[in-house]
Structures are given as structure tokens and as C-alpha cells.
Amino acid sequence: MSRWKPDAQGRLMKAAIELFDEQGYEATTVAEIAERAGLTKRTFFRHFSDKREVLFSGSEELQRLWLQGIAAATAGATALEIVADGLDPVAEMFAERHEFARMRAQIIAANPELQERELIKLQNLAGAIRAALVGRGISANAAILAAQSGVTVFHVAFARWVEQDDPMAFRRLIEDALEDLRAVTAA
Amino acid sequence: MSRWKPDAQGRLMKAAIELFDEQGYEATTVAEIAERAGLTKRTFFRHFSDKREVLFSGSEELQRLWLQGIAAATAGATALEIVADGLDPVAEMFAERHEFARMRAQIIAANPELQERELIKLQNLAGAIRAALVGRGISANAAILAAQSGVTVFHVAFARWVEQDDPMAFRRLIEDALEDLRAVTAA
Numbered sequence: 001m002s003r004w005k006p007d008a009q010g011r012l013m014k015a016a017i018e019l020f021d022e023q024g025y026e027a028t029t030v031a032e033i034a035e036r037a038g039l040t041k042r043t044f045f046r047h048f049s050d051k052r053e054v055l056f057s058g059s060e061e062l063q064r065l066w067l068q069g070i071a072a073a074t075a076g077a078t079a080l081e082i083v084a085d086g087l088d089p090v091a092e093m094f095a096e097r098h099e100f101a102r103m104r105a106q107i108i109a110a111n112p113e114l115q116e117r118e119l120i121k122l123q124n125l126a127g128a129i130r131a132a133l134v135g136r137g138i139s140a141n142a143a144i145l146a147a148q149s150g151v152t153v154f155h156v157a158f159a160r161w162v163e164q165d166d167p168m169a170f171r172r173l174i175e176d177a178l179e180d181l182r183a184v185t186a187a
Numbered sequence: 188m189s190r191w192k193p194d195a196q197g198r199l200m201k202a203a204i205e206l207f208d209e210q211g212y213e214a215t216t217v218a219e220i221a222e223r224a225g226l227t228k229r230t231f232f233r234h235f236s237d238k239r240e241v242l243f244s245g246s247e248e249l250q251r252l253w254l255q256g257i258a259a260a261t262a263g264a265t266a267l268e269i270v271a272d273g274l275d276p277v278a279e280m281f282a283e284r285h286e287f288a289r290m291r292a293q294i295i296a297a298n299p300e301l302q303e304r305e306l307i308k309l310q311n312l313a314g315a316i317r318a319a320l321v322g323r324g325i326s327a328n329a330a331i332l333a334a335q336s337g338v339t340v341f342h343v344a345f346a347r348w349v350e351q352d353d354p355m356a357f358r359r360l361i362e363d364a365l366e367d368l369r370a371v372t373a374a
Contacts, residue, residue, distance in 0.1 A: 078371055078372070078373055079371045080371045080372050116303065119306055119310055120303055142371050144343055145340075145343060145364070145371050149368065149371065152332065152335040152339065153332075155335070156328075156331055180332050181336065181372055184266045184332050184333040185267050185368055
């Protein structure tokens with residue numbers, strides 16, 4: 001985690017993920033997270049509403065970056081290509097977050113409540129992408145399928161990315177998953 | 188609902204969906220559902236663990252039928268075609284449940300907790316389909332994408348089916364959604 005940002009929020013995220021990893025998510029308190037980060041509980045609550053949000057605050061940033069990328073993607077491609085091209089800024093962000101993402105994935109996999117939360121976040125993300133595609137003039141039918149497929153491709157690529165060692169591999173894994181999707185949907 | 192099954196479970200489902208529609212899901216009690224069906228609370232609890240399960244017991248049947256259909260689907264097709272062909276027995280079941288499905292969709296759309304439950308059921312369904320595809324010799328990569336895409340196609344077709352008037356249209360709407368998916372994923 002050598003590239004970790006040294007600000008208070010970054011220190012709290014680093015402390016939290018380490019404690020979740022060492023002693024479990026359920027057993028970790030906000031007081032322990034703040035202490036490990038060398039900060040107060042008051043500071044913790046200025047950045048996060050609760051310990052769960054340490055794991056999910058990145059979802060908001062993911063959505064913001066992905067929607068920015070979709071808005072900036074070249075027109076003329078298919079709806080799903082617009083969605084995939086929109087991941088360029090996300091891939092940049094992820095390159096600096098590989099270790100956090102990997103530990104986060106393990107913690108979420110071990111906790112059904114967190115898995116449900118992740119699922120709901122992904123579904124909200126699909127809804128936001130659908131709206132962004134409609135805003136770009138894509139038909140409603142194409143928008144919903146491209147948004148859902150885009151989130152599926154993201155989900156598959158993300159799971160592969162956290163399992164391997166190269167932080168820079170995310171964009172290539174997206175292309176691989178797109179290819180796999182095309183193979184299974186071919187007529 | 189002329190083709191509604193006259194057994195106790197069917198009567199409870201009919202009574203519940205009518206009451207949810209008339210007075211809201213939250214405001215309806217198990218006692219009211221049992222009374223409307225002319226049955227006791229004890230009988231209700233022999234069929235359902237709570238009022239929410241009246242809306243979700245069909246998910247188990249959907250999964251059972253879909254997996255049967257996947258097991259019976261012709262080999263040689265692509266992974267997604269196997270998943271879609273597996274919907275044949277589901278389409279038959281749905282043809283008799285159109286009015287219930289339509290009312291259920293409205294009730295779920297009005298309640299975020301029920302939407303989350305629906306989402307989790309669909310995700311579990313995707314997991315079961317993935318396992319069934321792997322069991323048929325499909326590669327893990329293709330299985331996850333075909334299962335997720337199959338559930339997306341199902342979800343889109345289902346939403347269209349409850350919005351229109353022909354109970355028999357489900358299978359055709361699946362084919363339409365598959366075509367739309369192919370169009371958005373094309374290279």
C-alpha cells in the first residue's frame with residue numbers, strides 16, 4: 001500500500017481494512033479504527049457514517065468516475081462499448097487501490113450482509129448507467145441491457161483483477177470479459 | 188385470476204396479493220390474509236414463514252423449473268442459448284400467473300425492502316444457473332457471463348411481460364430481449 005494517500009480519510013480506510021483483515025469485520029469497532037489511524041472517533045465520523053461505509057465509500061467514486069467516462073466516450077460505438085470505454089477513468093483509480101480492493105473483496109465475501117450491500121450498490125450503479133445512456137440518446141431497451149451487461153462485465157473483471165497480482169491489469173480484464181460476453185451471446 | 192389453483196396455498200396467495208393491492212403491503216397482517224382466504228393463521232404458517240414469503244415462494248419454483256429446463260436443453264447451442272431454452276418450462280408456469288405477477292411487480296416496485304429481496308433472489312438464481320452450466324461442461328468464464336446475462340434477459344423480459352396484456356407473450360419477450368442483448372454486445 002505504498003501509494004496510499006496520507007490524508008485522514010485514507011489513513012482511516014487503511015486502518016479499517018487492516019483491522020477487518022486481522023480480527024474480522026464484526027469484531028472491529030470505530031474506536032479501534034480511529035486509534036489505529038492516530039485519529040479521533042469524531043474525525044472518523046466526519047468522513048464515514050459507520051464502519052460499513054469505509055468499505056462502500058469507494059462505490060460513490062466508482063459511479064462518479066464511470067459516469068464521467070460514459071459522458072466522455074466516443075459516440076458511434078455500440079451502447080456496451082460506450083459503457084466499457086467509460087471505465088477508463090475507473091481503471092486509473094483502481095491501479096492505486098489494488099491492495100485495498102483485494103482485502104475488501106475477501107472481507108465482503110465472508111459476510112452475507114456486506115454481499116447484499118454490494119449487490120444493491122451494483123444495481124444502483126446499473127440504474128445510473130442506464131440513465132446516462134438514455135441521456136446520450138440510446139434507446140431505453142438498449143440502455144437497460146447495455147447497463148446491466150456493463151455491470152456484469154465489470155463484476156467479472158473486478159473479481160479476476162483482485163485475484164491476480166498486476167494492479168494495472170483491470171482495463172485488459174474488462175476487454176477479456178467483453179470478449180467472453182460476446183462469445184456467449186453470439187447467435 | 189380465473190385459472191387460479193383452488194388449493195389452500197393458492198387461496199392464501201390470491202388473498203394476500205389482493206390485500207397488498209387494496210391496503211398496502213405494510214398495512215396487511217397475516218391474520219387478515221388468512222381471514223380473506225377463509226383459512227386459519229395456523230394454515231397460513233404451514234405454507235409460508237411470513238407475509239413476505241407469499242411474494243417470494245414463486246422464486247423457488249422459478250429456479251427449480253429453470254434449472255430443469257437447462258438440464259433438458261439441447262447441447263451444442265451457446266451457453267446463453269442453453270439458459271434461454273431452459274426458460275420453456277418457466278414460460279408455461281408464467282402463462283397461468285400473469286395477473287399475480289403483474290400485481291406482485293407493482294407491490295415490489297413500491298417497497299425498497301422487497302426490491303432488495305428480489306435482487307438477492309435474482310443473484311442467487313444466477314449463481315444456481317452458473318453451477319448448472321458448469322455441470323453441463325461449460326467453462327467457468329462462459330458460465331458466469333451466460334448466467335448473469337440470462338438473468339438480465341429474464342429480468343428485462345419479465346418487466347415487459349407484466350406491463351402488457353398477453354399472458355402467453357413471455358417466451359417471445361425473452362427472444363426479443365436476447366436479440367436486443369446481441370445488438371448491444373456486438374463488436
